[in-house]
């Protein structure tokens with residue numbers, strides 16, 4: 001890319017963010033007839049979207065939380081070890097009202113949603129943006145212009161310290177039409193997260209409370225995604241491929257679909273279609289570390305499927321409640337398996353800095369490999 005092109009892309013990116021309107025704003029403006037280059041991979045088509053790519057058949061397990069505990073734990077263990085994703089049913093609540101509230105935010109008139117637009121991260125715990133998951137190739141060249149996803153996201157910090165600030169905390173900052181349903185959802189998903197953490201901990205064979213005690217896990221961020229329809233869906237990506245940095249995430253999605261993940265272990269992509277009345281749990285990088293690689297943190301991304309309708313999903317990320325919390329493989333797991341520790345301990349702050357430097361792939365791991373005797 002010569003300097004003139006690079007300058008244009010930079011200016012186009014600045015212009016796009018200056019609208020504070022997201023991808024929805026592009027569509028609302030009616031002036032955009034083709035997908036702008038900012039959203040296109042260098043060859044104009046995302047290399048891994050159909051029809052260039054085959055999908056590997058693989059069904060994400062569905063785990064009924066009302067089944068006897070030993071069988072639930074066994075299924076969670078099998079899923080976490082093989083594909084890193086599982087659906088849960090009989091979890092006790094329905095996400096429909098929260099998904100409708102998330103949609104309502106993104107469909108607010110520009111004047112109501114743009115004050116929340118921020119590239120610098122949260123303002124009092126909330127921000128709205130079109131933000132890329134940077135792949136490692138961009139991390140290798142930080143000056144490169146990021147490829148934007150075809151989606152807008154409302155991020156809300158929901159960790160305890162954000163909820164207990166005066167004025168209703170971060171949820172209290174949201175437009176009134178979304179507040180109640182998202183607050184209710186935050187409470188329900190936080191409770192589900194405690195159950196899931198207990199199951200994952202038992203699945204590691206270290207007892208129900210060990211994971212929570214070692215990581216001080218809590219529901220920390222709610223990402224309300226809005227994937228816009230596109231007239232040329234195969235040329236854009238709703239989300240670029242990434243692994244989640246968290247311990248684990250719980251995802252609610254509407255009926256549209258589009259999520260794909262490398263589930264089969266052969267490197268191919270598999271559709272993860274929505275299953276009615278389930279929520280989707282996936283393991284993130286931090287739990288991969290805590291489990292000393294017993295559990296998988298699997299790459300995933302979102303395709304745009306529709307030329308007409310938007311897709312809505314809500315991802316709630318579970319993380320340690322404090323950036324200074326030390327995270328590392330559980331010592332009893334290392335001892336029991338007789339395998340060496342695959343990571344040294346690190347803080348969340350160190351880990352997030354590494355992801356910023358190395359991209360949202362898995363190359364951050366090299367930073368935390370233990371120093372061997374021979375080094």
Ligand SMILES: O=C(O)CCC(=O)C(=O)O
Nearest residue numbers: 223225244259302313315
């Ligand atoms: O919207 C989805 O299906 C997935 C979202 C996701 O991967 C994320 O928020 O990390």
Ligand SMILES: [Fe+2]
Nearest residue numbers: 242243244300
């Ligand atoms: Fe993700």
